[in-house]
Amino acid sequence: MPATEMTTEAMADARRNMEICNGCRYCEGFCAVFPAMQRRREFSGADLDHLANLCHGCQGCFHACQYAPPHPWGINVPQAFAVVRAESYAAHAWPKPMGQVFARNGTLVSLLTAIAVTLVLALAGILQSGDVMLATHTGPGAFFAVIPYGVMVWTASAAFLYALLALAMATASYWRASGGKARPIHIARAIHDAMTLKNLGGGGDGCNYPGEGFSHVRRWLHHAMAYGFLLCFAATSVATIFHHGLGWIAPYSPISLPVLLGTIGGILMLIGTTGLLWLKVLADPAPLARAVLGGEYAMLILLASVAKTGLLLLLLRATPLMGWLLALHLGFVLALFLALPYSKFVHGLFRTAALIRDHGER
Template sequence: MQVLETLIKDARQLAAGHGPATPAVAEVARQMQICNACRYCEGFCAVFPAMTRRLEFAAADVHYLANLCHNCGACLHACQYAPPHEFAVNVPQAMAQVRGETYVAYAWPAALGKLYQRNGLTLSLALAAGLALFLLLALALNGSLWGGASAGDFSGLFPHNLLVSLFAPVFLWAVLALGLGVTRFLRDVSPATSGQAMASGDALQATQDVLTLKYLDGGHGEGCHNEDDAYTLSRRRAHHLTFYGFMLCFAATSVATVYHYALGWHAPYELPSLPKLLGVAGGISLLLGTAGLFKLKLTRHPLHGDAAQKPMDYGFIALLFLTSASGLLLWLARGTPALALLLALHLGVVMALFATLPYGKFAHGIFRSAALLRYAVEKRQPNTLALGDD
């Protein structure tokens, strides 16, 4: 007990003396010292093998480990030092709090970092409603709000080039803001993760880990377990449906853009065209995935995450769900007078989604991918601490 208390004190002093150490960073450093003395959870995910390579946990190390964490919650229920123990070790919650701080700290421009804390469900829905209302007013003014276009002919309502001029700047801004933020993150954590340059095999390994959500399998392929010790792959499946549904929808839009500008094939596209096949499959997958994530959010153990980030989580899930639902409804109602109304709703939701991408929960996938890339680099290097123990 005295040894662990000494380690905790040293961890707090270390975190306070290196980098922008916040109370959340210091708390993760404290818990990692305890976990390093125990190591019961070493096989659960990437966090704990990475932890064993360190005796000290400065801010850069903590930011790296926090973004490696997939927040499955398994280590909380396996831990003998979890609350109500006096050590109060809750790795999922502590890591979630640091991740939230990471998004703010690496936001670009820095002045917009606070948007992560304000990007909640109410703001997301209000933004989508406001944009949709603006488009509805535009349609009403030119008399095409109800039954103003033939089946599926969106260009009769909003010219294609106009839509591109509206969405392209928002999309490019999201790419730029997230790209600059994660570049700074990689620059800061690279020295703490061996400092070695990335090899081609590292990128392949990280890509595989990202696309398969390897670390949501509980370390043994059966999934992560809940407080009742029942293993489940439900979070992994819901995330897969959401991620691949989003990517299929994005692919549908990309293929349609190629059709329009390179081949001169203009919308509307119907089955069995490639844009429509990709869009319908992606929409259904995204609908099921986001519904699953929402249900899991409502039923998760309250100690698994950071309660302060729930509004941001719900806002992102809601916009993804509404994007898929409105898109599918738009296709099903393509021959009805409601086409224009549903198109305005869909475009408003999609624009709100992309406007909030750089400062919402979407960032967690970008930063987690970067952390997994550095993990692939780091684990290629010899673990000198383990060798020293031999």
């Protein structure tokens, strides 16, 4: 470890955990973290960042640990790594000062949501006449009668492109610092592991959620949420092609591709986020890190709100409620885009990077 390297309290605790774990090694069958640990004798800050991001928080090692609290050694790898992970999100945030928001991430995401939703609703109320907001609009261009096409697309695009840029910069910074090396095959294997959540498999029977027993429920709920999110994203992309490529103007029929993708995606997201929230409530608090829970709850609730308002909009789009619902939905979507680079969402990219590095060093 270079003498100049900054060591946080969380990192010191994670290092202590790893040094004891490396003398035991009973958990080697659970996930990628322990074989990666066994390749090392010492743990630099970059190593700990890597191992922490490789950890999926399945908690198998906690429940199996002969040194878990109240043993004086108090080994709690999922908890120690959750804090180190959050610190790594902060350390690599772009632009750099934004890293501070990870310290109170629940507050940030909630505030951002409140501001974005209020802003969109207020602007709609101020700039659009009450008659238009409360009228029933149908047929092509109905949405744009409420919120003009240019405003909607430019705002959303700007927010989304900013999120992409910030996420890309953060991930690149993380990858450079980790010192990982990889060939395309390692990337392919890592993407496979990420897409299947292989490391939430706990060696076959799933992870320890919500308690000591094994279950795949968390893995399936995460799949529902993540793939639901991707389907919604696909719906937006298809709609963009419809609009610009084919000149077909939204709203589309319930059996059109964008609406089908969005509906299925929205339902999956709603199931996934609600289920994950419920699991968090039920979960054994011992292996969890309180400091990061706020941000995780906030992000799940935000995603659930996007899905819920989207589905409601679909259901009620031929009614006078459509105007305000559209504004509300777009408010949540805007908040989501703005929050992406400064939220739990980062874990998907950092973890994939860690998986790539892991495959590279096997």
